[in-house]
Amino acid sequence: MKKILYTSALILSSMLGLKTQAQDYSLLESEFAKSTILSKHHFGFCLYDMDSNKMVFSKNEDHHFTPASNTKVYTLFASLKHLGDSIAGIHYVERGDSLIFWGTGDPTFLHPKLDTRRVYDFLKSSSKKLYYVVQETSEPTYRNGWSIEDYEEYYQPDIAPFPIYGNLVRLSAKDSGLVAMPSYFDRHIHIREKKARRFWVSRKFKSNDFIMSNLNIPKHYSTEKPFIWTDSLAVVLLRDTLKRDVEILRDYPRPSDIKTLYSASRNVVLREMMLPSDNFLAEHLHMLISDKLFNGFYTDSLRNFMQEHFYRNFQDTIILRDGSGLSTYNKITPRNMVDLLLAIRDLEPEEAKRFLFFPAGGIDGTLKNAYTLDQGEAFVWAKTGTINSVHCQSGYIITRNGKRYVFSFLNNNYVVPTSYIRREMVRIVTFIRQNY
Numbered sequence: 001m002k003k004i005l006y007t008s009a010l011i012l013s014s015m016l017g018l019k020t021q022a023q024d025y026s027l028l029e030s031e032f033a034k035s036t037i038l039s040k041h042h043f044g045f046c047l048y049d050m051d052s053n054k055m056v057f058s059k060n061e062d063h064h065f066t067p068a069s070n071t072k073v074y075t076l077f078a079s080l081k082h083l084g085d086s087i088a089g090i091h092y093v094e095r096g097d098s099l100i101f102w103g104t105g106d107p108t109f110l111h112p113k114l115d116t117r118r119v120y121d122f123l124k125s126s127s128k129k130l131y132y133v134v135q136e137t138s139e140p141t142y143r144n145g146w147s148i149e150d151y152e153e154y155y156q157p158d159i160a161p162f163p164i165y166g167n168l169v170r171l172s173a174k175d176s177g178l179v180a181m182p183s184y185f186d187r188h189i190h191i192r193e194k195k196a197r198r199f200w201v202s203r204k205f206k207s208n209d210f211i212m213s214n215l216n217i218p219k220h221y222s223t224e225k226p227f228i229w230t231d232s233l234a235v236v237l238l239r240d241t242l243k244r245d246v247e248i249l250r251d252y253p254r255p256s257d258i259k260t261l262y263s264a265s266r267n268v269v270l271r272e273m274m275l276p277s278d279n280f281l282a283e284h285l286h287m288l289i290s291d292k293l294f295n296g297f298y299t300d301s302l303r304n305f306m307q308e309h310f311y312r313n314f315q316d317t318i319i320l321r322d323g324s325g326l327s328t329y330n331k332i333t334p335r336n337m338v339d340l341l342l343a344i345r346d347l348e349p350e351e352a353k354r355f356l357f358f359p360a361g362g363i364d365g366t367l368k369n370a371y372t373l374d375q376g377e378a379f380v381w382a383k384t385g386t387i388n389s390v391h392c393q394s395g396y397i398i399t400r401n402g403k404r405y406v407f408s409f410l411n412n413n414y415v416v417p418t419s420y421i422r423r424e425m426v427r428i429v430t431f432i433r434q435n436y
Contacts, residue, residue, distance in 0.1 A: 024436065025057045031431050032059060037424045041414035046334040047432065048342070048406040055338070056405075062316055064331040065410040068385030069277045070392045071325030071332075073340055075285050076357055078306055078323075079270055080347050082289045089119040089263030093255055099128040102135060102254060103162025105287025105297060107280055108264040110165045110241065114272060118263050123242055130246045132238070134231045135161045137297040138290075141229060143283070145327030152203040156326060157226035159283045161297055162234050166280060171201055171210065172222040178212055184240050185210065185227065201225065208233075254295065267356070274357050274383060275365030279324035286323035299323070314339040325385055337394040337408035345406075355381045358395050361429075367393075370426055375400065379433045382407075389413055391421045397429060399436045407432075 032038060032045070044060035055061075089109065092101040101123070108114040123130060141158035142148070150156045157167035170181040171189075178201070180186045189210045196213040203210050203225045210225065227233070231248060238246050273281035283299075290302040303320050311318045315335045321327040348354040358381035359365025362373040366384040373379075382395025394408040407429065411421050 027435060028057055028428075028432065031428050035424055035428075037414075037416065037420055038411075040416075041421075042412045044334040044408070044410045045428075046338045046406075046408045048338045050342075050345070050404040050406060055335075058334065061335045062333050064316070064319075064333055065392070065412045066328055066387070066390050067325055067330055067332045067337070067392055067410065068387045068390045069279075069325040070337060070383055070385040070394050070408075070410070071320060071323065071327075071330050072273060072277065072282045072385075073337065073344070073383050073394060074306070074320060075282045075323040076270055076274060077310075077340060077344055077347070078289055078302070079266065079285050080344065081310075082292060083266050083285070085266055086262040087264055087266050087269060087288055088292070089261045090122075091254065091258050091260050093258050094128060097128050098131055099123075099126050100131045100133060100249065100252065102133045102258075103160070104260075104291050105161055105163070105284045106263055107163050107166065107284035108269065109163065112166065112170070114264055114269060116264050119261060120241070122261055123238075124244070130242075130244065131249045131252075132162070132231070132235050132246055133249045133252045135297065137161060137287075138300050139297075143322040143324075143327055145321050145329035147326070147328075150326075151205060152225050154224040154226065155279050157280050158229040159280075159287065160229040160234070161287070162231075163229070163280075163284060164234050164237050167226055167229050168224045168280075169203075169208075169210070169227050170222065170224050173217045173219060178217055178221075180210075182237055182240065184237055203227075270357055275359050277366055277384065279326055282324035283322065310343070311336075326387070328387070332410075334394075334408040334410055337410070338406050341394060341396065341406045341408070355396065358382055359384065361426075370422055371430070374430070374433055380429055386418060389415070391418050391425075393425055393429070397432055399433050401436065403436055405432065405436075 044063050044065055045058060046055060046061045047057040049056045087106055088104040089106045090101045090104060092099060109119050141160060154168060160167060165182055169185045171178055178189055180189060188208050191214050192211045193214055196215055199213050199215045199217055201210055201212045201223055208227045235246050235248055269281060272278055286299045286302060287297050290297055290299045294301055316333040318336055319331040321329040359367040360378040361367040361371030361380040363378050367382060371380060380395060380397050382393045385392040390412050392410045397405040397407055409425050414421055
């Protein structure tokens with residue numbers, strides 16, 4: 001009799017526990033229901049409990065969304081999976097008195113924040129004649145679905161086998177004039193005699209000519225503009241910085257005894273891609289991975305490879321057309337993002353190391369000003385994504401009670417200012433932090 005009563009008590013206790021859990025997440029349901037913003041656009045949300053290993057709450061979890069820079073989490077996963085501790089700077093061989101080298105897609109060469117000078121010093125100090133080899137790519141410098149009107153925006157530079165200076169011209173005020181870095185572009189700056197209310201600089205659509213208004217240049221003015229990358233221009237810039245001759249070779253296949261010179265730390269580049277959400281780095285990480293896997297720049301083949309070998313096991317169909325999220329053709333679901341974030345957890349189970357790849361709310365990256373610290377500490381580590389009428393967050397939450405969640409919050413097709421969407425996401429994520 002005692003055994004029966006004990007068993008009944010366990011069953012009752014279990015039922016009450018399940019009811020309490022349902023009530024808890026019904027409180028979260030109420031937070032969504034009372035929102036006057038979310039109901040007016042397409043949104044999806046998933047919350048996965050990493051302690052119990054199950055999805056505990058979701059809204060439109062299987063609907064497809066444009067992810068914007070949440071796409072970079074896929075690039076992060078592919079990079080962790082396929083790139084070693086350091087990224088390849090150049091491939092090269094020595095033939096007699098010649099040093100012949102190939103680009104790898106390494107985005108750090110002469111990059112203002114990431115260059116280690118290893119490739120530069122190697123080429124500069126070589127006593128041999130330098131030959132740069134032209135390589136074909138499977139995709140154009142602009143990926144499918146990119147906005148053509150953003151051709152001169154710093155966040156959309158050309159993608160190339162041998163990027164240099166981040167494929168950007170940095171223009172700044174100096175001694176009442178406008179100077180370029182690299183200085184090669186100084187000769188391409190022209191003044192337009194046209195009335196204007198403010199000072200501006202623009203690049204022509206089909207050339208590397210930069211036009212500025214004829215107003216006085218503001219004292220601390222600076223801007224960045226992409227330049228149109230070509231093999232010949234890359235060699236010109238290389239000659240200019242090395243102060244030595246570099247020749248171009250065409251139709252020169254990679255030999256079997258090719259060597260690789262490594263440049264920057266993979267994790268340093270990944271963190272720089274993720275925290276400020278750098279599109280240039282994301283696309284060139286795709287170049288680096290495809291070069292490693294396929295001995296060439298076949299980024300479309302890389303995406304197909306990732307689909308076949310990894311993403312086919314995810315719960316919903318994934319469509320990706322780039323590595324950065326600039327393409328409006330990209331389509332994923334909140335459940336896809338949860339699957340992906342769990343896969344990254346499995347690759348990097350040490351939480352402190354994994355969180356370094358994600359902006360921390362209230363501390364750094366794109367979430368520095370979005371969240372405030374709770375009880376003096378960060379509680380959300382997530383990748384943001386924003387383009388026109390798209391704003392997303394996906395990442396990890398630690399609650400006051402020490403529970404660990406994976407979440408994905410995707411918003412598309414809204415017409416209010418993005419700041420409204422951001423505040424609503426922060427409100428709900430903070431509610432989870434404080435109540436679970």
